[in-house]
Amino acid sequence: MYSATFTFAPGNYDDAFHRLDAIIADVARGIPGYLGEEAWESPATGLVSTVYYWESLQALQQLMQHPAHLAAKQQQAQWIKGYHVVIAQVLRAHGDGGIAHPLSAAAGAAGAATEVPSHHP
Template sequence: MYSAAFIFEPGTYDQRFHALDALIEEAALATPGYLGAETWRSADGARVNATYFWESEESLRAFSAHPRHLEAKSQYTRWYKGFHIVISQVLRSYGDGTIAHITPNQRKRA
């Protein structure tokens, strides 16, 4: 499993942003190997982290090459003050089993 964390500082969103954002979400959902996403905002609202989860690196690459995604990337300065991407391989995930999450819970309950 892989994750792609899109960390950004929001700017001003216009009608084109919202339309393209919806199309990108549709593209992600239609990409084989897409597992889901979760979004977090810093306490002061200055930064957002949208993390997307993928079955494989190949599925992540397929989404990265989607025309709508490429279009959004080419225009990011219209809508964001800045961004940073972190691509990670998920080696393990676990918890006490009370919080559902996209990643598998690999810890056995006692």
């Protein structure tokens, strides 16, 4: 399992941004291996961070290589003030079931841990 964390400083969004953002979201959710996402905003810095969860690196790469995602990368400077991406392998996920989380379904029952086999793509 993998996560892709996209942290950015919001800028000025126009109609083209909203259209492209909606297309990318639909594409991501339609890729087999997409597990979910969550987003956070820091009141102190104004930065936004969105974490996408993927069953495999190959699933994540499908989104990264999609024409809409490539177009967004080329145009990002007109909409955001800076960004940072972290791709990470998820080794374990667990919780008490008290909050909804994109990986809760993968864990099965409340409180169960999601163990991820250790292997390299």
